[in-house]
Amino acid sequence: MAAIVGERHVLERPSELLVYTADGLPGYRKQPSLAVFPRTRDEVIAVVRLLARENVPFVPRGAGTGLSGGALADGCVLLGLNRLTSILSIDPVNRTAVVEPGVVNVNLTKAAMPYGLHYAPDPSSQAACTIGGNVAENAGGPHCLKYGVTLNHVVALNIILPSGELTSLGSADGERDGYDFLGAFVGSEGCFGVALDATVRLSRNPEGVRTLLADFMSVDAAARATSSIIGAGIVPAALEMMDNPTIRAVEASIYAAGYPTDAAAVLLMEIDGLEAGLDRDAAMLEALCREGGARDVRIARDERERTRLWQGRKKAFGAMGRVSSHLVVQDAVIPRTRLPDVLNAIAEIGRKHRITVCNVFHAGDGNLHPNIPYNANDPDESGRVYLAMREVMAACVAAGGSVTGEHGIGLDKLEYMELIFSNDSLDAMCRLRALFDPDRRANPGKVVPVHACREWTMAVSTRVS
Amino acid sequence: MTTVGEKFLTPRDTADVCEIVRESFAVRGGRQLRIVGGGSWLDAGRPVLDAIPLRLTNLAGVVEYIPGDLTLTAHAATPLAELQRLVRAHGQWVPLDAMGNEHATVGGALATAGYGPLSATVGRPRDVALGVELVTGEGRVIRGGGRVVKNVAGFDMVRLNVGAWGTLGIITEATVRLRALPTVEATIAVALASEIERLTNQLLALRSALLAPLAMEMLNAVLASRLDIATADIVLVRVAGNEESVRAQRQVLESLGDTCDVPHDVWDRLQRSDPEGSASMRLSHRPSELATLWGATKTACASIVDVQVHANIERGIVRVVVPGGMSAELQPLVSALASAGHVIAERLPVQCWGSLGADFASPLAVGARRAFDPGAILNRGVLAPHA
Numbered sequence: 001m002a003a004i005v006g007e008r009h010v011l012e013r014p015s016e017l018l019v020y021t022a023d024g025l026p027g028y029r030k031q032p033s034l035a036v037f038p039r040t041r042d043e044v045i046a047v048v049r050l051l052a053r054e055n056v057p058f059v060p061r062g063a064g065t066g067l068s069g070g071a072l073a074d075g076c077v078l079l080g081l082n083r084l085t086s087i088l089s090i091d092p093v094n095r096t097a098v099v100e101p102g103v104v105n106v107n108l109t110k111a112a113m114p115y116g117l118h119y120a121p122d123p124s125s126q127a128a129c130t131i132g133g134n135v136a137e138n139a140g141g142p143h144c145l146k147y148g149v150t151l152n153h154v155v156a157l158n159i160i161l162p163s164g165e166l167t168s169l170g171s172a173d174g175e176r177d178g179y180d181f182l183g184a185f186v187g188s189e190g191c192f193g194v195a196l197d198a199t200v201r202l203s204r205n206p207e208g209v210r211t212l213l214a215d216f217m218s219v220d221a222a223a224r225a226t227s228s229i230i231g232a233g234i235v236p237a238a239l240e241m242m243d244n245p246t247i248r249a250v251e252a253s254i255y256a257a258g259y260p261t262d263a264a265a266v267l268l269m270e271i272d273g274l275e276a277g278l279d280r281d282a283a284m285l286e287a288l289c290r291e292g293g294a295r296d297v298r299i300a301r302d303e304r305e306r307t308r309l310w311q312g313r314k315k316a317f318g319a320m321g322r323v324s325s326h327l328v329v330q331d332a333v334i335p336r337t338r339l340p341d342v343l344n345a346i347a348e349i350g351r352k353h354r355i356t357v358c359n360v361f362h363a364g365d366g367n368l369h370p371n372i373p374y375n376a377n378d379p380d381e382s383g384r385v386y387l388a389m390r391e392v393m394a395a396c397v398a399a400g401g402s403v404t405g406e407h408g409i410g411l412d413k414l415e416y417m418e419l420i421f422s423n424d425s426l427d428a429m430c431r432l433r434a435l436f437d438p439d440r441r442a443n444p445g446k447v448v449p450v451h452a453c454r455e456w457t458m459a460v461s462t463r464v465s
Numbered sequence: 466m467t468t469v470g471e472k473f474l475t476p477r478d479t480a481d482v483c484e485i486v487r488e489s490f491a492v493r494g495g496r497q498l499r500i501v502g503g504g505s506w507l508d509a510g511r512p513v514l515d516a517i518p519l520r521l522t523n524l525a526g527v528v529e530y531i532p533g534d535l536t537l538t539a540h541a542a543t544p545l546a547e548l549q550r551l552v553r554a555h556g557q558w559v560p561l562d563a564m565g566n567e568h569a570t571v572g573g574a575l576a577t578a579g580y581g582p583l584s585a586t587v588g589r590p591r592d593v594a595l596g597v598e599l600v601t602g603e604g605r606v607i608r609g610g611g612r613v614v615k616n617v618a619g620f621d622m623v624r625l626n627v628g629a630w631g632t633l634g635i636i637t638e639a640t641v642r643l644r645a646l647p648t649v650e651a652t653i654a655v656a657l658a659s660e661i662e663r664l665t666n667q668l669l670a671l672r673s674a675l676l677a678p679l680a681m682e683m684l685n686a687v688l689a690s691r692l693d694i695a696t697a698d699i700v701l702v703r704v705a706g707n708e709e710s711v712r713a714q715r716q717v718l719e720s721l722g723d724t725c726d727v728p729h730d731v732w733d734r735l736q737r738s739d740p741e742g743s744a745s746m747r748l749s750h751r752p753s754e755l756a757t758l759w760g761a762t763k764t765a766c767a768s769i770v771d772v773q774v775h776a777n778i779e780r781g782i783v784r785v786v787v788p789g790g791m792s793a794e795l796q797p798l799v800s801a802l803a804s805a806g807h808v809i810a811e812r813l814p815v816q817c818w819g820s821l822g823a824d825f826a827s828p829l830a831v832g833a834r835r836a837f838d839p840g841a842i843l844n845r846g847v848l849a850p851h852a
Contacts, residue, residue, distance in 0.1 A: 172751070174782070233648075333614070428837070429620040
């Protein structure tokens with residue numbers, strides 16, 4: 001390894017590896033055997049081929065901001081891609097960019113700014129997370145309500161399979177026939193190989209933007225207002241909800257955004273597009289909120305106020321650090337009409353287990369983030385948090401939802417997969433994975449519970465007998 | 466229910482489909498099945514040889530539709546037209562607009578993944594599909610995705626099967642994303658320059674103008690006159706929004722060339738404009754190359770009469786429709802187009818395929834076929850003559 005990337009970029013000592021034993025989600029610690037950080041495409045290829053030759057499992061990792069334990073390497077090699085930070089090209093006419101996997105999300109948007117373009121998927125961690133990680137996780141973000149998730153913005157990928165073979169998926173030069181392996185790769189959580197570069201779509205900056213904040217005296221009213229906005233046919237660029245515990249955490253922090261601390265919930269809404277007609281849509285949003293019982297609706301007067309309103313939302317997870325030492329950031333999706341009753345159910349679960357649930361989420365998509373501040377060093381509290389989480393997931397599944405909308409399965413949600421998929425469906429996923437990585441060396445043990453892979457289970461039992 | 470020797474099989478439900486597939490897989494050498502939804506693509510020039518038609522006609526009807534969720538789940542063979550009528554009553558629409566006939570079904574639309582002018586803004590079928598239920602080549606029922614609009618749980622069986630033409634599994638049920646109908650819509654035709662350099666600039670101006678169009682589709686003179694809009698090349702722009710927004714967009718278009726309003730039904734008529742028995746293919750490159758592709762297509766078609774050509778400005782895709790009975794001219798046309806950009810065959814006689822569809826022979830594609838249809842009994846030959 002050292003011969004490929006240089007000694008400085010291979011870490012072996014436990015003290016050096018400490019920062020790589022966790023990702024954005026507390027509660028899991030896994031020790032990699034070593035961590036290697038190639039700088040160039042050729043170095044990545046050489047490293048992956050060496051790993052293939054030696055038959056060593058590995059975990060690709062971007063910035064490690066993931067929230068599902070997906071980038072943890074348990075006794076195997078951690079392949080860090082955060083040194084491949086070049087934006088290889090920007091094509092302003094065709095509105096695409098070719099980037100290396102370690103490019104930080106927001107840096108792409110900054111680079112596209114002179115052309116009046118931006119990269120639309122905007123996870124809250126966009127100041128740190130990488131495009132490669134976004135591709136692996138099929139990352140979302142507040143503005144995905146109107147603009148779509150990572151899947152909808154990746155045009156082509158050059159990848160290296162765990163076997164060391166190179167292949168390309170999708171095309172930047174027009175359509176390509178064949179199966180949609182590009183679509184299958186996006187969101188494969190590092191289990192299908194490593195992207196060497198990604199061609200992504202850039203979006204035009206909207207001519208006009210209006211950001212509104214509506215505050216409600218009950219969570220239920222805010223949830224119903226959300227449903228009526230979606231049902232009325234307005235597609236806001238973003239429609240976010242924050243409940244009272246979240247508002248208070250934000251307002252007590254350096255990210256104080258001026259949210260009313262006595263509100264039960266606020267809706268942060270944004271519409272964008274052509275300037276013409278935008279005020280009329282904003283007025284319609286305001287009217288829908290007021291009809292739904294909003295106490296007040298205010299429209300950001302300038303860019304500064306707009307940025308401040310958003311800062312509070314994007315840094316809400318960080319702000320919760322004031323409340324407690326650890327935070328479970330959960331992620332689930334429900335049909336949008338079920339928001340009021342599922343939020344009620346979650347509140348009930350919180351009361352039952354004597355924990356605080358802070359809801360800050362993408363209401364317009366029905367993508368919930370029930371977050372629980374707690375102390376991971378308190379076994380009793382940790383146990384209650386775990387039980388509550390299971391019940392929250394079950395409630396979302398019972399409402400016709402999914403166990404993750406944008407954070408991925410990783411390690412954290414493996415046990416929930418069987419709540420939504422049959423054995424045959426899970427086995428099919430294993431087969432899909434086997435097309436890319438028949439030896440299951442890339443990010444082993446993630447996404448699909450191992451016992452659900454029929455072929456693999458059979459192979460093991462044969463070996464044992 | 467079904468025995469070999471019948472002319473076709475008509476399962477009543479997913480369980481029936483499973484049983485048929487299991488039986489077919491168990492037959493020595495496999496019994497070939499040809500999946501039939503609305504039957505729109507049976508003459509696509511892709512022979513599914515010696516196969517028994519498996520007609521999904523009975524797998525029809527809505528499974529779940531809650532308007533406020535803006536999603537809809539239906540059995541595979543539910544006609545799209547029926548779904549459009551249903552959701553329109555709630556001010557919504559299904560954003561699938563593949564070129565084709567009125568018999569198109571939701572399952573067929575996802576399996577074939579065709580798309581039309583709307584794809585530039587509302588996305589392609591892969592972006593519209595949220596979940597599928599399917600029966601694999603071994604007769605197992607699997608589900609991918611779900612009924613919610615955002616979902617990253619597990620590896621993506623939905624994307625794998627959308628556009629797979631039923632070769633990795635038979636879609637028996639599908640969930641799609643819906644959209645709310647815009648308050649105001651208008652369709653405006655703008656005259657197009659004929660000289661390539663001027664056309665290039667005009668297309669660039671259209672793409673960068675302050676517009677929020679649902680579609681921008683170029684039509685050649687043959688197609689424009691067939692649709693009774695014009696006798697020269699034009700671009701149809703479908704603008705949407707509230708009244709002010711549409712008014713502003715109209716003004717922008719007027720500054721870009723001669724315009725006229727076109728009745729809104731032109732989009733439905735365009736969707737059904739392929740003449741009976743015609744051959745069709747798509748040609749694509751980067752959007753910036755569209756004027757060049759358009760010119761190359763015209764040159765390549767110069768000696769063939771009545772070729773209908775239309776192109777998606779935002780995606781840079783040209784679609785070429787050649788009337789039936791021109792098989793001698795097709796082969797050289799395909800070669801000429803293939804030297805200008807990437808050609809995807811839609812309906813094309815078997816002898817014209819040449820090297821088209823090569824990606825279906827890639828190691829990943831062959832592996833997928835083997836993994837999900839080990840008996841090679843599902844729609845063999847439908848992807849390309851060699852696949």
